[in-house]
Amino acid sequence: xxxxxxxxxxxxxxxxxxxxxxxxxxxxxxxxxxxxxxxxxxxxxxxxxxxxxxxxxxxxxxxxxxxxxxxxxxxxxxxxxxxxxxxxxxxxxxxxxxxxxxxxxxxxxxxx
Amino acid sequence: xxxxxxxxxxxxxxxxxxxxxxxxxxxxxxxxxxxxxxxxxxxxxxxxxxxxxxxxxxxxxxxxxxxxxxxxxxxxxxxxxxxxxxxxxxxxxxxxxxxxxxxxxxxxxx
Numbered sequence: 001x002x003x004x005x006x007x008x009x010x011x012x013x014x015x016x017x018x019x020x021x022x023x024x025x026x027x028x029x030x031x032x033x034x035x036x037x038x039x040x041x042x043x044x045x046x047x048x049x050x051x052x053x054x055x056x057x058x059x060x061x062x063x064x065x066x067x068x069x070x071x072x073x074x075x076x077x078x079x080x081x082x083x084x085x086x087x088x089x090x091x092x093x094x095x096x097x098x099x100x101x102x103x104x105x106x107x108x109x110x111x112x
Numbered sequence: 113x114x115x116x117x118x119x120x121x122x123x124x125x126x127x128x129x130x131x132x133x134x135x136x137x138x139x140x141x142x143x144x145x146x147x148x149x150x151x152x153x154x155x156x157x158x159x160x161x162x163x164x165x166x167x168x169x170x171x172x173x174x175x176x177x178x179x180x181x182x183x184x185x186x187x188x189x190x191x192x193x194x195x196x197x198x199x200x201x202x203x204x205x206x207x208x209x210x211x212x213x214x215x216x217x218x219x220x221x222x
Contacts, residue, residue, distance in 0.1 A: 002155055002157070004155075033210070035212070041214070042198070042212060042213065042214030042215045043156075043198055043212035043214075043215065044212075045210065045211055045212070058211070090156065092156075100146075100158050100161070101148075101158065101210060102157075103155045103156040103157065104155065105155050106155075
């Protein structure tokens with residue numbers, strides 16, 4: 001167990017809907033990262049937060065947004081969902097940056 | 113642009129054979145490099161990082177700055193090595209983000 005908790009484990013929804021994925025980092029970790037894993041694109045970096053502030057942005061769509069709360073948990077909001085958004089979404093945490101990342105078990109999103 | 117390439121999507125070897133998973137990067141500066149592994153039904157986890165210069169589960173990886181490569185090697189593959197392997201260079205700095213390659217699925221056959 002890495003100490004990173006993601007909920008829910010599975011999510012099935014319809015196109016056009018909005019969902020929220022939640023991540024609780026390891027105790028003491030200030031950085032939270034979100035990744036999208038799909039068969040064709042591999043593991044794509046979406047966004048990173050450090051102590052509540054956005055630190056780095058990757059290939060995150062405008063329909064997606066994220067935030068990190070004062071208790072350091074993070075949420076990834078996906079809206080106007082499309083079939084192509086179906087993927088495994090991972091959260092990871094680290095103490096700061098440029099260090100070992102600890103990954104959660106992921107949320108499998110299926111958009112039907 | 114910063115880029116990491118893992119040219120092999122799939123790699124299949126027999127138990128006891130040597131294995132090399134390739135990783136090439138295109139980064140400015142001196143990135144720190146990592147290999148992450150994802151075993152079946154398990155979380156992605158760090159396998160090794162180049163600054164540690166260590167051998168984990170028999171795997172080693174040497175940073176070749178001239179060839180901008182960070183290939184992962186093991187002299188004698190085991191069945192339990194079957195997994196998805198991701199190379200991840202990190203540019204470091206204040207805008208830290210770990211960019212992963214598309215991964216190589218290693219299958220070690222008995």
